[in-house]
């Protein structure tokens with residue numbers, strides 16, 4: 001399938017250490033589902049360390065680790081009990097240090113997830129808040145309010161939590177009487193911090209230093225757009241809360257009471273100062289589902305430096321949609337001084353091989369969820385089509401200027417797992433929306449490393465989420481034997497990308513057809529994708545890699561080729 005380049009173009013880029021993140025290929029690990037070294041059914045830190053050779057061979061520049069902190073797993077670890085420790089179920093700080101050393105020895109950077117909008121309800125501070133009286137300093141670290149109604153037994157507002165159900169939970173006061181209510185935008189086990197409180201601000205700076213001192217190279221900031229809130233009373237009713245388009249929180253002018261308020265950037269300016277205390281400076285990437293025009297503020301060099309762009313992730317497999325998203329995001333990144341980011345899959349969305357294998361028009365994340373709910377009936381998933389398109393889309397993404405974020409298992413072409421019994425499900429989004437929302441467990445099922453064995457090589461015990469039989473054919477060990485496998489494609493693409501990477505510019509070339517996207521980078525590295533249904537003629541040049549077999553000088557449908 002691939003022909004090696006005779007020689008790599010001379011102006012391919014040497015990356016300075018301070019700029020490592022600008023065009024990095026970053027591999028997201030969901031630690032509890034990656035590799036289980038001690039046979040308890042949960043992936044762990046030593047499991048990751050044992051797989052560093054795999055990551056090295058894959059050719060990624062960095063790893064992003066989803067939360068590995070002590071947690072009761074009310075939200076897959078995004079409910080943090082202690083920001084400066086490792087979950088004992090996953091290992092120890094010493095194991096963490098060994099993992100960092102092993103990654104660094106392989107030339108792989110490490111980005112960790114920071115969850116600043118909320119802690120867990122088992123965090124020391126929250127326990128203190130519950131034990132302390134109304135109006136105390138301990139309560140002021142969170143968002144407590146009196147309830148409405150005669151006895152305060154109605155929530156302070158009728159707001160809904162992101163995961164369904166209401167966003168306020170009532171506490172029992174130390175004397176046993178029903179008491180105040182606290183705000184939780186997510187699950188009730190995730191109380192929101194009060195970011196107007198200087199102690200909260202200081203404590204997160206300490207956490208950033210704690211991990212930076214341990215060699216962590218950067219941070220992924222969870223719901224970065226939610227921290228600051230205007231909760232002046234009376235609180236508006238949910239029917240008065242302004243709503244933006246689907247997939248976006250907040251408003252174009254930043255006037256929403258809790259999403260994407262301008263004040264949040266004051267926090268990230270302080271964080272930037274901490275990042276810059278280190279050499280090379282630590283990096284940040286914001287998870288901010290905000291109006292596209294407001295994303296650049298999170299990504300500015302005075303702020304976090306980068307922000308996720310989820311536009312491609314929400315698009316159909318469609319040339320015109322891809323083209324306009326790429327143009328817009330590259331322009332935005334250039335204007336803000338950041339580099340663009342690209343992502344198709346992560347631990348929150350339906351895997352892209354599955355999205356692209358659903359009938360046209362159902363490939364977006366929303367309708368795809370509806371499909372999952374009715375899985376087994378209509379409409380059918382075309383696995384092979386989904387994988388073909390996912391490979392083509394990924395190859396296109398890896399040729400774009402900017403950083404590419406990859407999610408564990410996509411290098412195997414893994415699909416979403418649909419048939420998880422309700423009794424095995426873990427996602428609060430499933431439990432808080434009975435019969436409405438299937439949740440995100442389907443993309444979090446432990447990876448298959450071998451085609452046989454108790455947990456397909458994930459570990460020695462039954463995994464914490466059940467793996468389907470079809471995982472066997474997607475296992476790393478099976479794909480390693482197969483030159484045309486998705487794993488082989490990712491390895492070759494990342495290897496070539498490492499040597500072809502060049503200045504952050506892209507020029508569109510005339511495509512033979514509306515459904516073809518063809519562009520080149522300054523060193524002559526070209527990518528051409530056929531989104532249409534019929535083969536098109538390949539442009540001139542040497543094909544160095546393609547996402548699927550080529551035929552007689554033609555680029556088949558749903559295929560990308562790299563040409564130099």
Ligand code: GLC
Nearest residue numbers: 075078115186222223347348
């Ligand atoms: C982010 C995470 C998601 C989590 C939520 C609450 O969106 O990616 O997994 O549930 O924040 O922390």
